[in-house]
Amino acid sequence: MFRRSWRHAAAAAAVLLALSSVTACGDDSSDSEDLSENRVGAMENYAAGTQFKATEPLSFSVLYNNHPNYPLNEDWLFWTELKSRTNVSLEKVAVPLSDYNQKRSLLIGAGDAPLLIPKTYPPDVHAYVSSGAILPVSDYLDLMPNLKDKIEKWNLKPEIDTLRQQDGKFYLLPGLHEKPWHDYSLAVRTDILEELNLEVPKTWDEVYTMLKAMKAAYPDVYPFSDRWSQPNPAGNLLNLLAVSYGLEGAGWNFQHVSWNAQAQQFEYTGATEQYKQMLQYLNKLVAEKLLDPESFTQTDDLARQKLANSKSFVISANAQAVVNDYRPDLAATNPKAKITKIPLPIGPAGEINPASRLENGMMISSKARDSENFVAMMQFVDWLWYSDAGQEFAKWGVEGTTFVKDAAGKPKLAPEVDVVGLNPGAPKHLQKDFGFYNGVFAYGGKPELVQAFFSPEEQEFQQVMNARAPKSPPPPYPLNDEEREQVSLWETPLKDHVYQATLQFVLGQRDFAEWDAYVAELKSKNMDAYLTMVNEAHKRFQEKN
Template sequence: MKKILAFTMAAAMAAGLAACGSSASTSPSAGGSGSAPAVSDEPIKISMYYADNPTLPYMDSWLAVQETAKIAGVDLTVEAIPSTDYNTKVSLALNTGENCPDVILYQDTKGENSSLALNGAIVPISDYPEWTPNFNAMVEKLGLKDDVEELALKDGKRYFMPQLFDQPFYDGGLIMRQDYLEEKGFDAPKTFDDLYEILKAYKADHPDSYPLTTLVAPYVTYRMTMPSFGISFGKSSSSGTGALSYDYEKGEYFEGCISEEAREYLRFMNKLYAEGLLDPEMAAPIDGDVWSTKMATGAAMATYAYYDQIGGVETASEIDGFKLQMYPSLEGPAGAHHQPKSKTGKGIMFPASTAERDDFEQVVRAVDEMFFSEECSTIWCLGVEGTTYTMDGDKIVYSDDLTSSPDGIYKTMQVKYGCGADPFQFVWINEREMSKYDENYAQINKTVAGMEDGNVIQPLPPTPLFDDLTAEDAASLQTPLADSIEVWIDAFVTGSKSLDTDWDAYVAEMKNLQIEEFCKMYNDNLRK
């Protein structure tokens, strides 16, 4: 009966998606004609969803956007959606079929999207390899064929074009006032106990401060610190479920949000909050300027953020000798680990409605060129030769406005030109990226790579191979679990709920929401 009901629900859902386009199977035959579309004098009109970060607000005038669109022959309309609301907006568009764009950036097929894909709301882009020659060539060049194939769902199809990395790198983490550590004689922190002692000392010296803050929202701190406790849950969790964590030794999922590891982690964060060491305003999204001011004025002395933010904060500070440094991942009960990453990241999706366009093939080919061609992928990283850089033999020489910028090359290129904007850049080659950073950053990455046999940055957990009915069942369980977990995390951290007297009630609620069945679905459908 359950399967019959699930089938009925799936059919109803597919009917509801009609406004967003019928199943991609009604689009041109898989693989297409194999020949390039006819060249038109008019740019092809494409609308796009973009995940906007308050520290890097989108601008239509960005050089990288303008140049790559021109090369690909695209008349681009971008809807910049706040990153904190992005997944909700994408889910609403795909579920209701209202106002779907032609292209959705920065998505994968974990969680709800797998159900949407298998029920026809998203184009199986792997059906059209002849239309993505640049993507195919870049996958081959970077040796990522196996990695990309693992993104296929139960039906053997892949529903997005992922970001491609030749190797993961440590781009963000704990950033602290190095000048304060030197003044007080503290060594660089290596453990969370070290962090606590430093924050406690700063609070004693600056009673009105909240020493540890975070960029954008608390999930940035959580996703960078939880792995050292052996877990990852909540918004932006590495599993994409919000509830489950992955045991790398056992090769299976577990109910991370109700584990003793989670309790230990939340106890540490609650201690910071209770002692006034954790910024109480981080519960809500923090504007980039507000975050920068907190750090620059000494209202906070530590944060979880990204290396390219350092230059701007140092320039804005009027504190004598003010100096920030980013440190390798701190060691916790499970070791020293950072936010898990993969050689494939979130990527480009085409809603099913896009496949109904008469020029669908041209849309796919234009997007493929704009983001994955050698010429355009270089622009997304380095900008335009002769404007942002020149070549001296094999050496990249950046323009004077970049090398003299107090914000540093990387951040200035992001803000001024749109180069290195994460939702837009889809090809990341480590050696090329390192050219935009200073020697200090290169040394930090070298240190991280040498820690724990290079296992600081763990791979993303595997995606289960759900069929369409199981994917829908899992999605129906995931949303209430994730929503409830967010409420409880905040309550435990702030102390409005007790980790001693209220923990059992929390666990009971998660079990009532069928977290155990949810976890079993994931483990039963792991790729063998």
């Protein structure tokens, strides 16, 4: 939902203007609804920045994603402190992480879902809208002043509009980031760069130049041998290149359509000129033996072994992979080796940060609307998930117990508390022993909160990425139930063919002179009908809203 092409500022501005008007439609209808029977426990003067505390003890059920790294503990400080601050207790319906999506579907289908359903990603919502089981939360934003404040201050309306369904409403309260948070890029052996007197590459063209220099110095080595290729071939690498070429996504984030701002319509991602150029770039790397052809099929373990044994110098990475995988691997085989995650190389789309500012979020059961505590529940959700104080609490915990503040008021972990190795050897763990920094409750926020537990190295990476303009989201194209069912029948054959042809073009098994034939093959698999349906849905939504 967040990879797009931005070279036409006027057209993009027109789209955003239209979307701003969309945001004003269909929201805040609770102003005209009679909620007088649903205010038991609610605060009368609740506002942004106000500490929420129910006027009487309340309890709300929540679907709880039970993470194996910090299994649910009813004695956590999180629960007791949450009740102390808000007068609210949570009844957990605990589900193992591995079964979460399936169990959520079963509970909603049976009408047994808890009132609060967190850890839901935007595409997952589509399946539940037509049943009426999920609340159109956009109708009740006036009950959530912290959420409304962040949408306005952070100019998140265009992103929010991507959540809208055909009726103009949205059914998910998403996690919100002030700045996009992009993690994945390439890791490069910087000791090799120093040896060859090379700078860290800033563009994909410079990556090519770097790989050429490495190959010249080490002719028996494939400088770049990649991981994350199972089950999606070159899942990360293709996605990084796709967004750098102005597309919505490829590889493990393959998006069937990308918005063409100049033409003001959606195009099929795998048939665009940008996708062809991306594959030509990769084909050049393979043909010149700069990129290991096994990168598209090999296991992660094999890719790591090649890196550890200096059979390669470049590999896909995120922050954790560098610290937890690559550096320990290299320390065991080559203690002098140094490796660093570099900022995402810049491509034809320019200096953009491709990450979304939305994250997984909260669905609310439509049963909640009839509760006498409905307004109080919405105020509680607004405080815990969207207020600065609630977000700090969910992440850091309790001042003086799990964290302290320095002279400048900046929080830091208490010396006896560890998380992500920041205080190694500390006797207590923020997640396991206290229940804070829990993925059910802690996500989104200002950069200083989101990046609080990042290493100085990762914070430097994020500073570079945050200086880049965030990509604007494409306009909405909500499908109705019949259209969604039809599209689901087309998508798998189309995607499978794109994946197959991608490998053939990149590995030189198919000549680019056959590109038009490949596009014709996509047309035979209903590509044009797919695009017609998407573009008509987009126009229909614009006209209706």
